[in-house]
Amino acid sequence: MENKIDNCENCDNCVGKQNFGKEFWKEFVKGIILCNPVFVLALGLCPTLAVTGTIDNALGMGAGVIFVLLGSNIIISLMRNIIPDLVRIPVFIVVIATFVTILSLLFEAYIPLLYESLGIYLSLVVVNCIILGRAEVFASKNGMFLSIADALGIGLGFTIALIMISLFREILGTGALSIFGFQLFNIPGLSSNPLGFFVSPPGAFLVIGVLLAVFRWIGVLDNE
Amino acid sequence: MANFKNTKVYPIIILTIVVLVSVTVLIFLNTLTSPVVEAQKRKEINNQLQNIYSGMTDSELEDEIYYILKEDETIGYAFIAKGNGYGGEITIMVGLDKNLEVKDVSIMSHSETPGLGSRVTEESFTDDFKGLKIENIALNKNGGEIDAISGATISSEAVVSAVREEMKKKIKSIK
Amino acid sequence: MNNLISIFILMAIVNNIVLAKFLGLCPFFGVSKKLSNALSMGLAVTLVMLIASISTTVIYNYLLVPFQVEFMRIVLYILVIASLVQMVELAIKRTNVALYNSLGIYLPLITTNCAVLGVALINSTENYTILQSTVSALGGGVGFSLVLIIMSGIREKLELSEAPESMEGLPIAFITAAMLALAFLGFRGMI
DSSP: OHHHHHHHTOOHHHHOGGGTTOOHHHHHHHHHTTTOTTTTTOOSHHHHHHTTTSHHHHHHHHHHHHHHHHHHHHHHHHHTTTSOGGGHHHHHHHHHHHHHHHHHHHHHHHOHHHHHHHTHHHHGGGGOHHHHHHIIIIITTSOHHHHHHHHHHHHHHHHHHHHHHHHHHHHHHHSEEEETTEEEEEOHHHHHSOOGGGGSHHHHHHHHHHHHHHHHHTTSSOOO | OHHHHHSSHHHHHHHHHHHHHHHHHHHHHHHHHHHHHHHHHHHHHHHHHHHHOTTOOEEEEETTEEEEEETTEEEEEEEEEEEEOSSSEEEEEEEEETTSOEEEEEEEEOOOOTTTGGGGGSHHHHGGGTTOOGGGOSBGGGTSSBOOOTTOHHHHHHHHHHHHHHHHHHHHHOO | OHHHHHHHHIIIIITOTTTTTOOSHHHHHHSTTSHHHHHHHHHHHHHHHHHHHHHHHHHIIIIITTTTOGGGHHHHHHHHHHHHHHHHHHHHHHHOHHHHHHHGGGHHHHTTOHHHHHHHHHHHHTTOOHHHHHHHHHHHHHHHHHHHHHHHHHHHHHTTSOOOGGGTTHHHHHHHHHHHHHHHHTTTTOO
């Protein structure tokens, strides 16, 4: 467990001590670019690849992760002084699992279509190490106000990454783009002969690999 | 208070409280959402049945068969068939008329490849089933009357065999 | 029996949990740099997956379903897996020091490994019996170890070759995984 958390913390400049006490905005923005959970930290990869076949799934998963992250960060930051160190991780896990269950109950009742298509990946948000990572390195050491900013920033950064990947996969893989049943556009030659490869599992690996390389090449990300 | 925090039972008490609160919240929320989920499922099935039997007034569920009623007269039998496609489970609503011929089928859920296997949901495929008796429900190449979708033989075969196998079972138990 | 074999092949090859279901990607990319590490990790995951699947299926079939509280499964499963990992770690430490030295550091990582929870969730979604769950966990573990070992073999060679600077490390690993996944796609429709 400790090892995993250390891995999740490898973005020192974002959660370093000099940032403590700085304003909401800074904590919010860092999660989107500087400390993007997917592209910079390479965390939460399973859902990133599994649900980016369509933009609907990406948006649903993004919203779900923001909800759980916000909930767990708020509760854990409020409880940070009464949680004993010894059972810290089990308490975090129970809090996160509770919010994931709330999320899946709400999805099942009010957006059943999305619930069906996300399948087990909605439940698997519980082991998304972005969330446990934020609980450990941020919410358990900061107040509620900053923890909310952190959750929104990291959550949004995750969602943006999902949207970017799913845009490539859906447009190339089906030749069209539609959000929740409304078709936005349709590329005539491509939609009759779509490159189905991109919505299949290998396409997911290829798109994220190429995106990472392009980001490094144009200098958005540092080389290893 | 500071002393209590250092005792050995303190962590156990906190963990227990957290678990209890969590269980209470979830049970409460579940009692709120489960009727909504039930209603959603009923509505979804009712919509599917309405699409197949346009004039239906009511349906009764018995032994996993929906007996379709139109003013107290049974006009058809519907049931749900499940098959394993290329990407996972495919759920199909099958509607039979009074003569046990297929009236229509509709795909309720699937996870086939978009643009290929997902074309099993299109009418050009499902319309092939209309009016078929059980012995004709097979793909063309296997001597039946259904055209497989080009490039998606596995998905097509999955739907066809799921419908055929389930129909075989259900016809026996229809009263 | 036929059914058990098809569950095994489905989990291990056709719907490989790493390459088709995208479960356990963090260790897949993190621990696949050396062949010996990949072997140990694969073994550790298979072991935990097996024990976790059996216990979660018992809980699901004899506790959650009869009392109609299936929605509690996420909370329960993750607690069961977390405590199981602790117990397995302790048991190995007490009984076999050599094994502990080779597996030890991977065990704590497994709690947050979505492959273990993923297989447990697949088992209960499919309403598998205890025997079926055992086979499906075994298949999942074998499938995970298999691709981890293949991947580490490739990456050991990859280290020696020159990739464009911005491709080095993670990007090239992803692209390699894409090729592997493409190969595994050929098994689709087998069952």
